[in-house]
Amino acid sequence: MRQVDDSRLGLILMLLREGNARQAIKAYQEEANVDYEIARVRVLELARQQGIPVRQRLILRLALLALAGLLGLMLSH
Numbered sequence: 001m002r003q004v005d006d007s008r009l010g011l012i013l014m015l016l017r018e019g020n021a022r023q024a025i026k027a028y029q030e031e032a033n034v035d036y037e038i039a040r041v042r043v044l045e046l047a048r049q050q051g052i053p054v055r056q057r058l059i060l061r062l063a064l065l066a067l068a069g070l071l072g073l074m075l076s077h
Contacts, residue, residue, distance in 0.1 A: 002031065002032055002033050003032075004028060004031045004032050005031070008027060008028075008031045011027055012024045012027050012028055012031075012043060012046065013046070013050060013052070015027065016043070016046070016047050016050070016052045016054065017052055019055065021043065021044075021047070021054050021055075024043050024047075025039045025040050025043045026039070028042060028043050
C-alpha cells in the first residue's frame with residue numbers, strides 16, 4: 001500500500017464533491033494500490049472528515065439483497 005499524494009487526494013476530493021464516489025474510490029484504489037473495499041472505506045471516511053455528503057445507493061443494495069433472497073428460495077426448492 002502506497003501513500004496517496006496531495007494532487008491525487010485533491011482529485012479524489014473533487015470527484016466526491018461532484019457526486020462521483022465510484023470514480024473517487026477507483027482513483028484511490030489505483031493510487032494506494034489497495035483492493036476496492038479498502039478504498040471504498042477510506043474514501044467514505046475521507047468524505048466524512050471533509051464534510052462531503054456521499055449518497056450511497058441504499059435502494060440498489062436492498063434490491064440486490066431481495067433478489068439474492070428470492071434466488072436462494074428458488075434454489076432451495
